[in-house]
Amino acid sequence: MEGSIETEGTLIVDGSVTGKIKCNSLEIIAEGRVDAEVDAKEVSVAGNFEGRMLCSGRLTVRNTGKVLGDISYGTLAIEFGGLLDGKLSKYKSKETSVVPFYQEESQFQSEL
Helix, strand or coil: CEEEEECCCEEEECCEEEEEEEEEEEEECCCCEEEEEEEEEEEEECCEEEEEEEEEEEEEECCCCEEEEEEEEEEEEECCCCEEEEEEEECCCCCCCCCCCCCCHHHHHHHC
16 A cells, blocks of 8 residues: 555554554554554554654564664564664653753752
């Protein structure tokens, strides 16, 4: 299939898709191939993905999965044997503020 797909549900790819995909959840099974621009909350790849992906939630690369491209993810899980290669970045929500893991020494000292 070639074109754009948009759904609020889950899209399961068992063939080949080229184009744009926007959905809540994307599952590419072992025989599936996606060459697209993807915007999804949850993505699971057991087949092949190549392109741009914005995954605001969990990206799971299964042991048979291959993910190549420009990938932005919320959380990441890669099973042994899975392949993830390309430009990777952590998804940053506009609603999520970054809290530092530690305080600078000068601030910590002044609080004592």
